[in-house]
């Protein structure tokens with residue numbers, strides 16, 4: 001696989017589990033696979049979202065497609081409690097996806113931002129979905145990130161992080177494009193939804209929780225960015241300190257929107 005901003009070290013694999021837990025209350029209320037028998041999860045990573053899907057939908061069969069072997073191995077480990085469920089782990093590139101049978105649901109979360117050709121993956125999802133099948137996507141819109149007070153360490157790091165993602169062929173604003181991409185892939189009944197957070201000192205615990213989560217997300221790119229010589233260890237620390245300042249500042253604000261999309265195969 002091409003270079004991947006988050007990497008596959010154990011800390012990152014653990015972060016994906018934390019991330020899924022912290023963001024689940026924001027993501028899942030809009031998602032509904034209750035009419036589905038067999039859901040395909042694209043870019044299933046270490047099984048963090050698979051765990052939630054299997055818990056929310058106790059009757060579904062789940063096919064997890066993941067390009068990186070290390071993630072598949074970890075996902076198998078993380079999902080051992082579902083040993084009696086029908087789960088298939090497919091170590092494949094989703095842009096060349098081959099399934100033995102059609103599915104009636106597709107789930108994609110935090111994956112398309114890493115791809116130079118997200119349409120190829122959506123087209124494969126379309127191909128492998130039955131008629132009337134549904135797809136749910138949750139993706140980043142990183143330009144929506146705002147915070148207060150202005151902090152140069154965080155500001156610089158965020159720019160470098162997103163520029164690096166673009167230099168790898170990814171798109172940190174891919175969420176904005178979900179509707180058009182789904183349309184181009186052949187889907188119909190496309191609906192878009194904005195999710196995210198707007199936190200300040202009226203919710204200090206939530207503000208602190210999400211600042212801590214955000215620190216982990218930012219740090220997940222640190223080793224790659226340092227290795228490329230784009231940022232120093234001191235600047236990573238400065239970014240972390242700036243996020244701590246937001247939690248303590250009487251006028252601290254953290255704002256971010258991700259985009260969700262739902263569509264059907266006609």
Ligand SMILES: C[S@@+](CC[C@H](N)C(=O)[O-])C[C@H]1O[C@@H](n2cnc3c(N)ncnc32)[C@H](O)[C@@H]1O
Nearest residue numbers: 016043044045048049066067068093094109110
């Ligand atoms: C940020 S992680 C998200 C994992 C999971 N969806 C979650 O929310 O916990 C993105 C995952 O997509 C995988 N991925 C990237 N490109 C892929 C491709 N072409 N086919 C399948 N998986 C891919 C990566 O290896 C990584 O595990």
